[in-house]
Amino acid sequence: MSEKIGVYVCHCGTNIAGTVDVEDVAKWAAEQLKHRGVVIARDYKFMCSSLGQELIQKDIQELGLTRVVVAACSPHLHERTFRTACKNAGLNPYLCELVSIREQCSWIHADKVVGTEKSKAILSGGVERVIWHEALEPLRVPIHPATLVVGGGIAGIQAALEIADAGFPVIMVEREPSIGGHMAQFDKTFPTLDCSACILTPKMVDVGNHPNIKLLSWAEVTKVDGYVGNFQVVVKQKARCVVTELCTGCGICVEKCPKKVVDDVFEAGLGKRKAIYTPFPQAVPKYPVLDRENCTYFIKGTCKACEKFCPTGAIDFNQKDEYLQFDVGQIILATGWELFDVRRIPQYGYGRLPNVLTSLEFERLSNAAGPTGGKIVMKDGVTAPKSVGIVHCVGSRDKNYNAYCSSICCMQSLKFAHLVHERTGAEVHNFYIDIRTPSKGYEEFYQRLLEEGTHFVRGKVADITNSVRLPGEEGKLVIQVEDTLIGKQRRIPVDMVILSAGLEPRHDTKEVARLFGLSCSADGWMIERHPKLDPVATMTDGIMIAGCLQGPKDIPASVAQGAAAAARVVGKIQQKEISIEPVRATVNQDKCSGCRICNNLCPFNAILYHEDRMVSEVNPALCQGCGTCVAACPAGAITGTGFSNEQVLAQIEGLLMLNVKRMETIPA
Amino acid sequence: MTSNGKPKFAMYWAASCGGCEIAVLNIHEKILDVDANFEVVFWPVAMDAKYKDVEAMEDGSILLTLFNGAIRNDENEHIAKLLRQKSKILVAFGSCANEGCVPALANLSPVKDLMDTVYTTVSTENPENLRPQPTTTVPEGELYIPTMYPIVRTLDQVVDVDYYMPGCPPESHQIAAVIDLVIQVLQGKAQLPPKGTVIGAGGSTVCDECKRKRDVKHIKEFKRIQHVMIDPELCILEQGVICSGSATRSGCGALCPAAGSPCIGCYGPAEGALDFGARLMTAVSSVIDSNKPEEIERILDGIPDPAGMFYRFNMAGSLLRASRPAWDKK
Numbered sequence: 001m002s003e004k005i006g007v008y009v010c011h012c013g014t015n016i017a018g019t020v021d022v023e024d025v026a027k028w029a030a031e032q033l034k035h036r037g038v039v040i041a042r043d044y045k046f047m048c049s050s051l052g053q054e055l056i057q058k059d060i061q062e063l064g065l066t067r068v069v070v071a072a073c074s075p076h077l078h079e080r081t082f083r084t085a086c087k088n089a090g091l092n093p094y095l096c097e098l099v100s101i102r103e104q105c106s107w108i109h110a111d112k113v114v115g116t117e118k119s120k121a122i123l124s125g126g127v128e129r130v131i132w133h134e135a136l137e138p139l140r141v142p143i144h145p146a147t148l149v150v151g152g153g154i155a156g157i158q159a160a161l162e163i164a165d166a167g168f169p170v171i172m173v174e175r176e177p178s179i180g181g182h183m184a185q186f187d188k189t190f191p192t193l194d195c196s197a198c199i200l201t202p203k204m205v206d207v208g209n210h211p212n213i214k215l216l217s218w219a220e221v222t223k224v225d226g227y228v229g230n231f232q233v234v235v236k237q238k239a240r241c242v243v244t245e246l247c248t249g250c251g252i253c254v255e256k257c258p259k260k261v262v263d264d265v266f267e268a269g270l271g272k273r274k275a276i277y278t279p280f281p282q283a284v285p286k287y288p289v290l291d292r293e294n295c296t297y298f299i300k301g302t303c304k305a306c307e308k309f310c311p312t313g314a315i316d317f318n319q320k321d322e323y324l325q326f327d328v329g330q331i332i333l334a335t336g337w338e339l340f341d342v343r344r345i346p347q348y349g350y351g352r353l354p355n356v357l358t359s360l361e362f363e364r365l366s367n368a369a370g371p372t373g374g375k376i377v378m379k380d381g382v383t384a385p386k387s388v389g390i391v392h393c394v395g396s397r398d399k400n401y402n403a404y405c406s407s408i409c410c411m412q413s414l415k416f417a418h419l420v421h422e423r424t425g426a427e428v429h430n431f432y433i434d435i436r437t438p439s440k441g442y443e444e445f446y447q448r449l450l451e452e453g454t455h456f457v458r459g460k461v462a463d464i465t466n467s468v469r470l471p472g473e474e475g476k477l478v479i480q481v482e483d484t485l486i487g488k489q490r491r492i493p494v495d496m497v498i499l500s501a502g503l504e505p506r507h508d509t510k511e512v513a514r515l516f517g518l519s520c521s522a523d524g525w526m527i528e529r530h531p532k533l534d535p536v537a538t539m540t541d542g543i544m545i546a547g548c549l550q551g552p553k554d555i556p557a558s559v560a561q562g563a564a565a566a567a568r569v570v571g572k573i574q575q576k577e578i579s580i581e582p583v584r585a586t587v588n589q590d591k592c593s594g595c596r597i598c599n600n601l602c603p604f605n606a607i608l609y610h611e612d613r614m615v616s617e618v619n620p621a622l623c624q625g626c627g628t629c630v631a632a633c634p635a636g637a638i639t640g641t642g643f644s645n646e647q648v649l650a651q652i653e654g655l656l657m658l659n660v661k662r663m664e665t666i667p668a
Numbered sequence: 669m670t671s672n673g674k675p676k677f678a679m680y681w682a683a684s685c686g687g688c689e690i691a692v693l694n695i696h697e698k699i700l701d702v703d704a705n706f707e708v709v710f711w712p713v714a715m716d717a718k719y720k721d722v723e724a725m726e727d728g729s730i731l732l733t734l735f736n737g738a739i740r741n742d743e744n745e746h747i748a749k750l751l752r753q754k755s756k757i758l759v760a761f762g763s764c765a766n767e768g769c770v771p772a773l774a775n776l777s778p779v780k781d782l783m784d785t786v787y788t789t790v791s792t793e794n795p796e797n798l799r800p801q802p803t804t805t806v807p808e809g810e811l812y813i814p815t816m817y818p819i820v821r822t823l824d825q826v827v828d829v830d831y832y833m834p835g836c837p838p839e840s841h842q843i844a845a846v847i848d849l850v851i852q853v854l855q856g857k858a859q860l861p862p863k864g865t866v867i868g869a870g871g872s873t874v875c876d877e878c879k880r881k882r883d884v885k886h887i888k889e890f891k892r893i894q895h896v897m898i899d900p901e902l903c904i905l906e907q908g909v910i911c912s913g914s915a916t917r918s919g920c921g922a923l924c925p926a927a928g929s930p931c932i933g934c935y936g937p938a939e940g941a942l943d944f945g946a947r948l949m950t951a952v953s954s955v956i957d958s959n960k961p962e963e964i965e966r967i968l969d970g971i972p973d974p975a976g977m978f979y980r981f982n983m984a985g986s987l988l989r990a991s992r993p994a995w996d997k998k
Contacts, residue, residue, distance in 0.1 A: 591939060593875035595905075595914035597951045599884040609884075614876075634915030634951035635873045636941030645942065 003037040003131055006065040007123065008056060010047035010072035012102055019106040019115040025071065028120055032660050033127050039063055048078050056082070057089035067133065068096040069126045071119065074103045076530075092135035094582070094642065099126035121655050128654030132647040138579040141621070143229035144329035145169060145573050150221055153181020154555055155547025156334035157203050158562030159569075164212035166570045171326055172207065173235055174217040176265065178283035180204055181336055185266060185360065187367035187374065189555060190415040191445035197369065201282045208284040218289050222323070224516055225605055227624050228542025229329045229578055239319040241276075241290035246314035249286030253306035253315065254278065261294045268360040271371030276306050280369065290315075330542045330572060332565045333526070334558075335512060337548035340395030340402070340501040348394065348499055349464045353477055354379040356464060356497045359412055366419050376423050378496055384424040385495035389479045390416055391461045392432040396502030404523055406502035407552040410436045413500045414445055417454045429455045429492055431481055439554065457492070459484045464497055503552040516543055517603070525551045536565040541580070544568055583625030583642040585618045591637035592616055598629040598638065675731035675854065677706035678722075679761075680751060681713060682737030682744035683771045683820060688762035689713045691837035692734070695844045705851050706732070710751075722750055730754050732850060734761040734833075738771050738984060739821040743814035752827040757860075759867070763836035765823040767936050767944070768984025770836075772820040775983050775990035776975060779816050819990040820983075831861070833868040836934035836981060839920050842868035869919030871939045874931045878913055878922040880904065886957035890970030898928040905930075905955070908970075910977060915941065915948040933981050944982035949974070 009026045011017035022043040030041035040059055044052045047070055059065050068091065070082045075098045083093035101119040109115040145168050149160045152174035160170045172179070183189075184204075186196035207213055216235055223234035242253075259275035266279035273279070275295040278288045296303035297317060307315040339360050342350040350356045355378050357365065368374035377384055390413045396406040410432065417428045435456070437443045450456070463480040469491070476493035483490050505524035506512070513520050517540045519527050526549050529537040536544050544565035547558040572578060585606075594614035598607055606622035607629060609615075618629070618638070630640045639645065653659060681689060693699060693714075702708070709730060710717045733755040739745050752758055763769035774782055787794050804811045823829055833846065846868045852858035861867060870876065882903040891908045898904060904911040904925055912933035913925055924931050937944040958964050971977055979986060 591872055593873040593914065593918070594882065595873065595875040595903075595951075596882050596884055597914055597955055600886070601954050628954070631950045632954035634941075634947045635875075635938040636947060637938070645940075649942070 152179025162566030684737030
């Protein structure tokens with residue numbers, strides 16, 4: 001054994017030292033792993049501190065260490081710290097191995113003996129692994145200045161504008177005909193009661209007009225290849241049947257279209273649109289979309305009213321879906337949320353009782369540009385309700401549906417209460433579990449509502465029914481609830497019920513995650529790189545997340561995340577090139593038999609098959625070191641730097657302590 | 669050196685089928701070269717010899733021993749250790765000695781289950797439910813039969829091995845070539861390869877020697893060989909029949925695929941590959957063309973016996989070597 005290995009065991013204050021006898025671990029390593037090349041083993045209060053790092057650097061220089069193993073926290077946190085420390089002392093950074101005895105040991109055990117013994121095993125695995133490490137050099141690659149923003153809600157809009165204003169190109173892809181997202185559906189925003197459209201539409205117009213933004217609405221990303229700095233994306237531009245170069249957005253086609261369709265998306269099913277339509281007057285881009293499923297021409301073969309009346313001849317019934325390819329350096333995902341399907345709680349009567357509305361339906365009902373012009377009326381279209389019940393936490397904070405708090409429903413419900421009060425003078429009951437008003441100006445808004453005379457009933461609504469049991473309930477919706485503050489069951493008759501439904505991840509979030517190589521939490525929201533310190537980055541370099549796809553949040557938080565993601569992106573573009581991990585796969589040309597098993601597995605299309613020599617080869621510029629081909633190669637002809645078979649197997653042997661006690665492996 | 673001046677040669681069969689012995693004889697007139705250049709001192713299948721004769725030999729007095737068969741019982745182990753002691757060059761000959769081969773599939777079951785299967789099946793006439801005992805007393809004295817071990821081991825899991833010659837059995841032309849080489853070494857015309865080398869085989873895989881046309885693979889269904897007409901041109905795996913060629917060491921000349929039959933992996937893992945079955949399994953599962961869990965389940969159901977399919981030859985030589993019930997001492 002020619003390597004000189006230094007071992008450093010971190011106390012991490014009491015984080016590790018509380019459940020692991022770190023001094024014993026270091027002492028053990030010095031004695032028991034001496035024959036494996038360990039020449040020094042130390043423990044220190046905080047290895048990541050500058051003093052801790054200096055300890056390593058001094059040993060590298062004075063003892064001539066050729067390998068370093070640090071037993072501390074997860075490599076996510078401090079691998080870079082210790083690699084840099086080694087590099088600064090003249091040791092190749094990839095000859096340093098960080099093993100986690102915090103996340104994988106001290107934090108999950110309570111017994112100090114168990115923690116100490118397990119730490120020894122983890123450390124032993126690291127020592128065996130580091131022996132097989134090779135000196136590597138990071139690769140430098142140029143970064144493409146363009147950024148793909150997926151999703152044109154407020155988070156995506158903010159991100160796109162920030163990047164475009166900084167002078168870099170943006171490609172924005174939106175699935176619906178117009179950008180604007182859910183914010184475009186709202187009438188007022190809490191707590192300031194700003195007109196939502198008034199503050200949103202200028203930003204939408206900016207996106208539409210910005211010279212640095214290429215806006216693709218009615219489009220979806222279908223393929224993502226490459227890696228940070230050099231992604232290749234394919235966007236499906238769905239056929240609008242409108243030639244955007246000719247269309248002036250005059251709206252004559254919409255006006256002349258004879259076919260009306262219930263608008264389930266923008267109007268939440270409360271209003272109608274035409275078969276050729278823009279979802280709302282301020283839509284960006286201004287070009288309408290022809291809905292082929294409902295268009296009379298596509299169903300019956302006649303009509304063509306839109307084409308006849310279009311003054312510029314922009315209608316093209318033969319338009320086909322187009323697949324556009326773009327090179328981008330980075331990607332921001334801001335695909336937003338979906339409303340909890342309140343039908344899943346049948347006892348609340350949605351769909352069965354006409355005057356039970358979802359929150360999104362009420363947003364449209366109260367919107368001045370909505371189907372009733374902002375008049376809050378019951379399903380008959382004329383009668384204003386005299387009493388309204390607003391149910392909080394529908395589908396949220398409920399272990400039967402979603403355990404999490406949807407974060408916006410309390411404030412949204414208060415806003416609804418205010419609007420009902422203001423516009424109808426109706427009596428309003430809010431049914432809540434807890435009122436949560438933590439942001440700026442929110443608590444004040446709650447106090448204002450209390451003063452306006454809204455009733456607050458603390459309790460989870462059990463049932464909403466139209467079956468009469470007591471006098472005064474005739475023709476009403478009766479809300480059955482336990483008022484937990486007075487400890488009594490109550491039946492409260494109202495005219496209208498608003499279900500403040502929770503936010504859920506979009507139904508296809510998992511597919512989107514797979515497409516972009518990201519992962520989702522158990523709740524289905526996308527996972528950020530670090531919940532506190534890196535909320536907009538993801539575990540995939542070059543891909544950021546912003547807004548509600550990361551978790552429920554209000555407009556200011558979504559805007560902040562959009563801007564934060566943009567700042568991260570711009571910062572990277574300005575570096576012009578980035579260094580990427582030199583973890584790459586290589587094919588041993590002598591061992592490769594050209595069986596072609598690996599050929600279509602590579603997610604980065606880095607594997608090339610040479611017909612003439614009948615061997616496969618990995619293009620190091622495209623390879624991301626994911627290891628898929630390494631695992632798949634039946635001949636063992638592919639190896640991955642940093643994750644060689646020798647390294648992994650040696651680590652397992654170390655974990656099993658085969659290096660210190662040769663176990664009796666053969667029973668006989 | 670013996671009285672006739674020729675170096676000594678031995679061959680032994682432990683837990684094996686005898687195919688390796690036949691493969692050696694199948695080198696035809698080349699066997700005369702063996703006789704011309706060696707004195708055959710111990711070869712139970714071909715000549716009469718007693719263990720005590722071998723025990724009486726000087727340590728290291730046999731130049732070359734070809735040891736075939738796996739280590740299944742205490743007799744196998746005893747002779748393996750004996751021949752190791754008496755031989756200068758010990759070759760693990762054939763799949764059983766190299767990696768356990770078919771006998772090692774028994775490593776998935778405890779010995780008791782194996783015995784029950786053999787001695788109590790419907791076709792077995794055993795009304796008293798007898799089992800073989802290690803020792804039996806008869807009027808003439810005590811009789812001993814070898815004791816089975818809980819698991820089958822490869823030769824090098826028991827003794828130090830100089831060279832490895834894979835194959836079930838090794839191809840005769842490869843045996844002839846190895847014998848030629850040893851003779852040339854004896855005549856001072858060639859050098860022995862470094863200890864631990866795999867001899868009589870290639871460094872790549874069967875695909876390397878296979879003439880079939882291959883493309884990228886998309887598998888929607890696994891079929892068994894009896895259910896398809898194999899296309900004579902196209903890669904067999906691409907036709908949905910599991911062919912082990914991509915994971916199997918080259919050396920046979922891709923005989924089976926050339927004859928329209930999938931490679932079953934008898935030459936063992938490719939150079940440097942540690943676990944044949946794991947390699948082949950990851951490879952085969954990688955080319956399943958589906959992302960839907962239920963469909964993948966259905967496709968995988970097309971492999972009725974995964975252990976037998978992927979570990980037919982390499983169970984004892986694999987990383988796990990045996991299943992848990994077989995390891996447990998009872």
